[in-house]
Amino acid sequence: MFSERMAMENRSEGKRLSASFLTQFWMAAVLLGFFVIRVLGSRTVQQLLIWWRTH
Amino acid sequence: MWVLALKASFGVVFLSLAAFGAGTSIAKLMPVSFCRLDCAVYQLLGGFGILSLVLFLVGQIAFTHTLIEIVLTIALIAGVKSLWHLRSEIASSFISRSHVPTLPLVIVLLTLSLTAVVSLSEITGNYGNDAVAYHLLGPKVWLRNGIVRPLADNCHTAFPQTMETLYGALLAIGETRAPDLLSVVTFSLLLLVSSSLARRCGLNVREAWWVAALVATMPAVYAGSTRCFVDGVYAAFVLVAARVAFDAAESRHWVLCGVFGGLAMGTKYTGLLALLALVFCTVLMSIGQRRENWQGAARNSGIVIAIAGVIAAPYYIRNWIMLGCPIYPPPLALVHFCSPRFLPPEAVAAFHTYIRQRGAGLGRGLTAFLLLPFNLTYHTSNFHGAGGIGLAPLALGPLGMISALRNTLVRVMGILGLLLLSMWFVTQQESRFLIHVYVIGAVFSVIGWRHAASSGQSTSRVLAGTIVAISVFYGLFMVGRGRFEDVRAAISPSFALQKRLEEVPFLEGFKFLNNESNVRKVLILNPYVPSYYLDKTYIKPFGQWGERTLPGITTSPQALEHLRELNVSHVLDVASAELPFQIVGEKLGLTLVFEARNQRVYQVNSARM
Numbered sequence: 001m002f003s004e005r006m007a008m009e010n011r012s013e014g015k016r017l018s019a020s021f022l023t024q025f026w027m028a029a030v031l032l033g034f035f036v037i038r039v040l041g042s043r044t045v046q047q048l049l050i051w052w053r054t055h
Numbered sequence: 056m057w058v059l060a061l062k063a064s065f066g067v068v069f070l071s072l073a074a075f076g077a078g079t080s081i082a083k084l085m086p087v088s089f090c091r092l093d094c095a096v097y098q099l100l101g102g103f104g105i106l107s108l109v110l111f112l113v114g115q116i117a118f119t120h121t122l123i124e125i126v127l128t129i130a131l132i133a134g135v136k137s138l139w140h141l142r143s144e145i146a147s148s149f150i151s152r153s154h155v156p157t158l159p160l161v162i163v164l165l166t167l168s169l170t171a172v173v174s175l176s177e178i179t180g181n182y183g184n185d186a187v188a189y190h191l192l193g194p195k196v197w198l199r200n201g202i203v204r205p206l207a208d209n210c211h212t213a214f215p216q217t218m219e220t221l222y223g224a225l226l227a228i229g230e231t232r233a234p235d236l237l238s239v240v241t242f243s244l245l246l247l248v249s250s251s252l253a254r255r256c257g258l259n260v261r262e263a264w265w266v267a268a269l270v271a272t273m274p275a276v277y278a279g280s281t282r283c284f285v286d287g288v289y290a291a292f293v294l295v296a297a298r299v300a301f302d303a304a305e306s307r308h309w310v311l312c313g314v315f316g317g318l319a320m321g322t323k324y325t326g327l328l329a330l331l332a333l334v335f336c337t338v339l340m341s342i343g344q345r346r347e348n349w350q351g352a353a354r355n356s357g358i359v360i361a362i363a364g365v366i367a368a369p370y371y372i373r374n375w376i377m378l379g380c381p382i383y384p385p386p387l388a389l390v391h392f393c394s395p396r397f398l399p400p401e402a403v404a405a406f407h408t409y410i411r412q413r414g415a416g417l418g419r420g421l422t423a424f425l426l427l428p429f430n431l432t433y434h435t436s437n438f439h440g441a442g443g444i445g446l447a448p449l450a451l452g453p454l455g456m457i458s459a460l461r462n463t464l465v466r467v468m469g470i471l472g473l474l475l476l477s478m479w480f481v482t483q484q485e486s487r488f489l490i491h492v493y494v495i496g497a498v499f500s501v502i503g504w505r506h507a508a509s510s511g512q513s514t515s516r517v518l519a520g521t522i523v524a525i526s527v528f529y530g531l532f533m534v535g536r537g538r539f540e541d542v543r544a545a546i547s548p549s550f551a552l553q554k555r556l557e558e559v560p561f562l563e564g565f566k567f568l569n570n571e572s573n574v575r576k577v578l579i580l581n582p583y584v585p586s587y588y589l590d591k592t593y594i595k596p597f598g599q600w601g602e603r604t605l606p607g608i609t610t611s612p613q614a615l616e617h618l619r620e621l622n623v624s625h626v627l628d629v630a631s632a633e634l635p636f637q638i639v640g641e642k643l644g645l646t647l648v649f650e651a652r653n654q655r656v657y658q659v660n661s662a663r664m
Binding site: 020023024026027028030031033034037038 | 429432433434446449450451453454507510512514515518519521522525529
């Protein structure tokens with residue numbers, strides 16, 4: 001009985017952790033997308049990079 | 056400038072009180088479960104629509120300053136009485152919400168203050184700016200002519216006119232800056248409607264304020280709700296109709312849902328599609344929750360559609376009678392069933408091509424649809440909504456949706472949002488047309504934020520907080536940057552003058568025509584001249600969308616042959632990027648009286664008259 005309950009708790013804890021990991025991964029990916037596309041891809045940053053390469 | 060600001064403030068307060076009075080007619084239809092503040096917000100919002108409808112109907116007979124003032128004063132008396140009765144309840148509603156969180160409150164107040172300051176600057180631009188091209192042009196001409204009629208030379212002035220009629224009334228009582236200042240009230244109403252929806256979805260007051268802050272700082276929402284754009288008000292009508300439908304238990308509630316659905320249809324043509332989506336969702340909810348059987352659900356839907364039809368009918372029937380088509384310009388489905396006046400078939404075809412091209416977004420295939428959340432977040436300029444909607448809907452919206460799936464209302468809201476999004480995707484992908492879906496996205500985002508914060512993991516909390524912070528502050532930055540020149544024009548008269556010189560096309564010609572006392576009626580030959588800037592009566596034989604306003608006249612030389620019949624005193628001829636001067640050399644019967652760069656004004660010789 002005890003071992004069954006332990007196994008069930010472990011399974012639900014495992015699900016919770018994987019859901020939590022997925023959530024964090026998704027949020028981090030959206031943030032990363034913002035920095036790559038909107039910040040690094042912005043005209044100002046592009047111009048700065050060109051300036052950096054040419055000097 | 057201060058005189059203009061005072062007059063505009065007076066006009067907006069006067070109109071808002073009158074709208075509150077007009078809204079008493081729908082106050083009794085509200086479900087008892089609505090809190091007092093929600094009732095007051097919906098009364099004011101619905102009141103704007105009802106008041107506009109009354110003015111529109113009266114305006115079909117006469118639209119004079121006196122008549123507008125009489126209608127507004129009658130409604131104002133009802134508004135003051137209603138406010139007096141509700142004073143203690145509304146005050147207690149506000150007091151009970153005195154524990155509002157400071158940060159979202161400051162953010163919301165910042166955007167509203169910006170809107171107020173910006174409204175003090177003149178709206179300028181060419182025919183590409185919708186406010187100049189038709190939102191303000193129609194009301195200005197209606198007031199001058201003393202009657203509400205679509206302008207034959209601009210088919211967009213035949214669009215449903217809930218907001219434009221209010222702009223006409225505001226121009227009459229509050230002068231030029233008042234229509235834009237109304238944005239402060241209507242944008243506030245959209246934010247209040249958003250937070251009301253959030254609370255209904257299970258969020259607390261603090262979280263509902265964050266929904267308002269997220270919506271207020273979405274640049275696409277801000278752009279569609281200010282500077283005389285009507286998309287924010289349209290979205291508010293749709294969302295209130297949904298909110299009422301989800302809590303409807305009696306026939307009167309369905310009537311109220313129909314009223315707001317009708318007001319949405321009376322604000323934008325897309326309201327027709329939104330109503331269908333809404334009815335579908337309410338049937339789904341009624342059957343799913345076993346609140347009604349199929350007959351009951353059909354009866355309720357019938358009530359909503361019938362009432363919405365009655366409310367919106369004046370705009371569509373007027374178009375049918377005067378322009379030959381209830382929806383004008385006619386959509387593809389109607390082209391074969393009606394023959395629109397003033398729009399030759401090639402103009403209708405060109406209009407559809409324009410809509411298809413402008414509304415293509417990033418494609419119409421299944422992949423483009425699946426990539427929409429990504430593209431709307433990161434590639435906003437492809438949807439004519441530079442600045443976009445922030446990160447929160449993409450990052451936290453799905454999380455909120457999944458975590459609250461057990462909440463029936465959240466599920467139905469999700470389906471409604473998906474339907475509205477799909478309709479938008481296949482029609483015209485213009486970012487500001489999707490404000491109602493962005494609001495639903497903001498509600499889901501805050502639900503997702505709450506879920507992430509309550510997970511007990513500090514990483515989730517930090518990530519979710521960072522996403523909201525970036526959404527809000529990046530949004531604020533984009534909104535501020537987009538309005539920087541308007542703010543500068545509002546506080547610096549010299550910059551305002553410089554902006555006017557740069558952004559008002561053919562300014563010198565307009566100045567001459569507006570100031571000369573012997574100018575009675577002007578013939579404008581170039582279709583791309585924004586006639587909004589002309590204070591005198593005018594005739595435009597050709598409109599920017601290919602309209603032909605004079606039967607049998609297809610070219611400028613033909614129009615010039617009919618000066619006597621047209622009874623014009625002056626002719627404005629300009630050279631624009633699209634079209635050169637139409638009068639070449641000396642023209643018999645015309646005397647050149649003014650010339651500037653790319654613009655000439657001719658006086659029609661009296662002997663010819």
